[in-house]
Amino acid sequence: MIGSLTLDQLRVLVTIAETGSFSAAGRRLRRAQSAISQTVAVLEAAQGVTLFDRSAHRPRLTEIGNVLVGQARLVLMGAGRFEAMAAVTREGVEPELAVAIDPLVPTAPLIESLRALRDAFPNLAVSFSTEGLGGAERRLRRGDAALAFCILLPSVPDDVRALPLLGARLLPVVAPDHPLAHLGRAATRGDLEEHVQMVLSDPSAPEGPSHGVIGTRVWRFVDLGRRLDFLLAGLGWCRMPEHLVGPLLSEGRLVELSIDDDPARLNGPLTVYAAQMRDRPLGRAGRWLLEDLQARFEHTQRAS
The missing domain is CATH 1.10.10.10 (Winged helix-like DNA-binding domain superfamily/Winged helix DNA-binding domain)
Incomplete structure (x- = not known):
C-alpha cells in the first residue's frame, strides 16, 4: 500500500x-x-x-x-x-560533519563555534564525540571524523594537515592537604618519586609514553574528570590544563607545584591542533567551522 x-x-x-x-x-x-x-x-x-x-x-x-x-x-x-x-x-556543503575532540582541548570556544555553525548551516547534520587521549586522531584516521581537535605527539604525522590553534599550558598541581603542598620549596625529582603521579593516557595504549612523567609510581587515567576527582581527594599529583584548574587554584582547592628542572616546563605548552586527513578535504561547512574556531581561539588568547 x-x-x-x-x-x-x-x-x-x-x-x-x-x-x-x-x-x-x-x-x-x-x-x-x-x-x-x-x-x-x-x-x-x-x-x-x-x-x-x-x-x-x-x-x-x-x-x-x-x-x-x-x-x-x-x-x-x-x-x-x-x-x-x-x-x-x-551548494558544496557536506551532508554531515563529524567532529572529535581530545580531553585537553578547551571546550568553551568550540561550543560557541558549534552554536554559530548551527545558525549558519541549520540543515547540516553534525555529530560530535569526546575521546580519551589519542582518540580523536584515531577517529580521524578511521574516517569517523572529518575534523579532530587534538594534541599530536610526538609530532604531526605526514598524512595529516594540522592547523595550530593554541598552546595548552599544563600546570603541576596537588591538593592542599597533600605532603607535596607543604614542602616550602621547589619539589625535586626525589620528592616526586615518593608520591603517585596521575597521568592521562591513551586508552588504546595505556602503558605507552605519556607527557611529563616523573618517577615510577604512576596511576593512569583515560578520563580527565575522574583524574580530577582523585586529584582533589589528595591521592597524588598531576599536570592539568590551566583553563580547567585556574578556578580551583583561586579557590584554594588546588596548589600549584614548583618543580626543579621540570622537563615539561622546558618543552613549553602542548600545541592543540585542528587536524584533518590530507586526502579528505573539508566541505564548505567544515572550512567555515575551522575559520570561526581559529578566530575565537585567537580572541581568547589575546584576552588572556
Missing part, C-alpha cells in the same frame, strides 16, 4: 487537521473542496482505513485518523529535511 502513498495526500490530511474542515483546507491549499474530498477518499481507500467520521455536519478525525496525522507530520518533516540536505549539498 505504501507505493500509492504521496506526500501531497499527507499534506492534505495534515492541513485538514490544522484548519478544522475540508473547505478551510481547500482555501489554504488553493484547491476546490471537491478536490480535497477526493484526495482523502483515495488515501482512505489505498490504506484501507477510515480517517474521518462523516456522520456529523463536519467530518471529524477518527481515532486512527488522529494517529496517522501525527505520522504524516513526521513524514513531511523528514521529506523537508531530505530536500534541504540535497539543496545544501548542491
